[in-house]
Amino acid sequence: MRCLRALALLTGQTIGLDGLSKLNNPRAYSALVRSLELSLDDTERPSLTDSHWDEYYLRDMAERFCLMFILELANKYGASMLVKARFVEKWLAKQEWGDTPEERRQSFRDYMALKTNRIVEIVDRIKESRRGLRALERAGLMDKENSRRRIRELPDLIMEIEEEAGNLPLVEQQVTRTREHSAEEQRLRRQHREAMVLNDGTRPLAREDIIEREHTSPA
Template sequence: MSWTGRFLSFARDERVILVSIGLATFGLVSTMITALTMIRDDNEIPPAEPKTQYITQDTEDSLQLDTLEKLLDHPNFSIKEIAVKILCDRAANDPEVITYIWFGITRPDYEERMDSLRTLAVLTSQTGNEGLARLHDEKAYSALVRCMELCMQSTELPVVTDIHWDEYYLRDMGERFCLMFLTELINKYGATMLVKAKFVEKWLAKQAWGNTPEERRRNFKDYMDYRNNRITDIVNRIKHSRRGLRALEKAGLIDKESSRRRIRELPDLLMEVEEEIAAGEQSGEQQSRRTREHSAEEQRLRRQHREAMVLNDGTRPLGREDIIERDASPA
């Protein structure tokens, strides 16, 4: 049989015919799917991205109080948050509102004080550094200290002499609110105004440190050594100023020798900067105050401290770690 006959015989085989039909069908279907996919991709209309819309200051100012009240009840959380932010911004820039809050936290009624403290907490949390800056004045520090006095009178004094547990979280909620605000303030602005508001005399010294002077000093020292809470943070900042050390000494919480030694350890530059800030707040002028130099050794130490570099970018209060002093040299 010739090759032509063998080919015809192979082509007439049913198995070959079925395979050929199957391949042809597969090729046709694949071609149709590919063509339809290309047509679909070419005619696809992408969804338009939503444009970000910002609320201008004019739009905020035009919103009336009744409108903001309705927005506060809106089910959308973002809209409600924006309404709260607008109200807090308005309150932070309204001196009457701030004065009313200070009046509220100094009222004898406990619930009225707590409502004012919660309002103040919302105000500072929504406005950030701007709201915190509104608290940095003598009226604010005096009001917070007075609030702590009232909270102390309305509850029993906690035990501060047990070194095995921290009483801070069992303190009155109003006291903890005030301590939170004071911690944020002194971390940003220093403790000078807090000391001037008599925080040590009106609140810290009235804690149950003990009955005798020795017992009070010992228990206070143990508290500072074994605790790590906002009270110890505030006291540590107070110890960075000469005025604060003298207040602690006068209150009987540290002895005279420790106070004088700590004052000598503080660099003159740091003390002078703190005093200049305090003087600027009172008179609006920067005045340099220097302590008397009683001996040649003190003069040498003071000259050495003055020969220093201060590295601070202004984002935090000036601290001892920011000052690089010249190495000591023989007298």
Template structure:
């Protein structure tokens, strides 16, 4: 045992005295130290780094918006941050459109004769409204103000609207286009009854230069509706969809008067004479017409008789249809190896009714 230990010590001594082994050990030791120091330095750097705190998402509640004063909002409108400016403008627009007095003041402003004043109020009204708040304008006062603004925007000298290949809508005045924009948006969600009540047809549409004679006006108006595709045609289409709107168009001379529908001649014939073919021949229908009370009783009985005859005809039609379906049912016995003939078709036997 001692001899084995001595031999191992001798071998280890010879390895230690070998320069190659010594240099290899030192190289491995140096590389290990370098890697260890690098790991420690990286860990120390990560721990010593001061990271900026992530901003927390904050939402403006309704209470916060209501607490903001006008002077504060005025200051925020001039902020260098665009998001803050947009949020401030949105808060101001929401406050304005939800304030009935502010909306009424703007509606009053668009009815003034001064063009610049009308334009300022129209633009302010366009800024504060959106599809969600457009219902604030769905009232007769707003429709009347828009129609009045259109009436004030009429040009004394207009070209005749008789050209089917050219649409003049893009060249119209901005006040007209803004008013028509509001009306078109309102009619996309509501009916045209309030617009007709505000006399849109009489005060503006009929005053367009459709022509000199009644025939020219009706022809040019029909041609305009057929060939154009703008907000005016959309509005007129909504107006024509209502009874009062069509009556207004007819009174303005833009549509021909609708002829009364021809009534059925049988409507003026008493029920006793109309269904005399199903009354027994022994009954004198003349006496029934003379007595109103008896005539009314017979009218009621005749209605019941006609209804029973109709139900009977419907049952007979259903029975005939079932018979036709049964006659069409058949079985074809042919595997395709020979031409088809009548012997290969087996029809369903008709069952007794």
């Protein structure tokens, strides 16, 4: 819990910096989902079959902290990485939705329609992608007909972006290589450069006080 509070402080948006972006990567999503998974047995899981009672604010504080991070990430970056981290299978599907497949689907449907909490908002983000809808269907929380109907209703643009997301690692590798080359070039330039600082310490150092001389490699 102490670590989660520290994380909330570190990722808070301060001085114009977006600390939340530091969590927008597969390892961070996996860690958040793993933390939720480990919390499943910390306390007795509440029954979600009563559509007139919202249990959310009685949940463990650490669990709610994780859900807070996940919702902020999903609202800003979408739920694609969350689905890939198996949030549906590892945590959502393990909630007490009921004993029979039909009861689970009905309880899940009522929960999404009647409650207003972070779990509902996260699931809404998950439903915005074809991969997310299929995960809910496989987990037995949505029936096949309803899932496929919603998939057909998804905007084509969302589906195209989701399918092209697999190309991101290649782009990231190219960016990384470009940065590595740039860093190496800068190192070489620094290696072949001398500088004289002409300042007697009686005034602040300025750019004009520095005289640089480049060394060229011998032929």
